[in-house]
Amino acid sequence: QVQLVESGGGLVKPGGSLRLSCAASGFTFSDYYMTWIRQAPGKGLEWVSYISGGGTAIYFAESLKGRFTISRDNAKNSLYLQMNSLRADDTAVYYCARARSRVAADDFWGQGTLVTVSS
Amino acid sequence: DIQMTQSPSSLSASVGDRVTITCRASQSISRYLNWYQQKPGRAPTLLIYAASNLQSGVPSRFSGSGSGTDFTLTISSLQPGDFATYFCQQSDTAPHTFGQGTKVDIK
Numbered sequence: 001q002v003q004l005v006e007s008g009g010g011l012v013k014p015g016g017s018l019r020l021s022c023a024a025s026g027f028t029f030s031d032y033y034m035t036w037i038r039q040a041p042g043k044g045l046e047w048v049s050y051i052s053g054g055g056t057a058i059y060f061a062e063s064l065k066g067r068f069t070i071s072r073d074n075a076k077n078s079l080y081l082q083m084n085s086l087r088a089d090d091t092a093v094y095y096c097a098r099a100r101s102r103v104a105a106d107d108f109w110g111q112g113t114l115v116t117v118s119s
Numbered sequence: 120d121i122q123m124t125q126s127p128s129s130l131s132a133s134v135g136d137r138v139t140i141t142c143r144a145s146q147s148i149s150r151y152l153n154w155y156q157q158k159p160g161r162a163p164t165l166l167i168y169a170a171s172n173l174q175s176g177v178p179s180r181f182s183g184s185g186s187g188t189d190f191t192l193t194i195s196s197l198q199p200g201d202f203a204t205y206f207c208q209q210s211d212t213a214p215h216t217f218g219q220g221t222k223v224d225i226k
Contacts, residue, residue, distance in 0.1 A: 047208075061214045062214070109164070
């Protein structure tokens with residue numbers, strides 16, 4: 001069965017860094033775009049970034065460009081989000097999700113990992 | 120970025136009610152509109168993709184319609200498990216922006 005398992009969240013001080021991981025199983029990972037989406041406590045969903053199956057196409061939300069980096073390792077069936085210069089407003093649950101193409105819906109989501117940025 | 124506006128932000132309804140949620144895009148997105156359901160403490164799940172296609176396993180009481188800029192999610196007869204928050208999302212143009220959500224609770 002399809003599984004997406006995020007890890008790497010936790011408490012970090014403002015200005016710090018974290019690397020989130022998403023381990024995929026149950027499907028051909030390289031056939032899918034992968035997306036990061038976040039949700040601040042009590043708030044709505046915010047789309048963060050996607051990366052194509054081969055890793056050649058990447059798009060970031062404008063507000064996050066320069067601080068966050070997305071990557072994937074198809075040999076390890078893993079997706080990553082490197083987050084630098086973290087701020088309090090980056091506090092959120094971070095979800096990874098898969099999509100069949102650039103314009104497809106995110107048809108399966110992981111359970112999320114909580115990132116808390118606080119001194 | 121394409122702005123997605125959902126209405127209403129919240130609604131109260133009873134079991135068996137017909138519920139309609141609307142989503143408007145700030146520019147045409149063809150039919151690249153998706154609907155998700157989220158229950159407290161859980162990840163969102165896909166209900167409807169490409170405006171009107173029911174995701175596998177989703178009950179047929181859920182339906183979607185629309186194209187261009189105006190879209191609708193309808194629940195034909197609200198069931199106890201449907202009390203949740205619903206989000207629309209456009210996947211026409213990155214970033215794939217979401218509406219602000221509609222919380223459906225018990226009247």
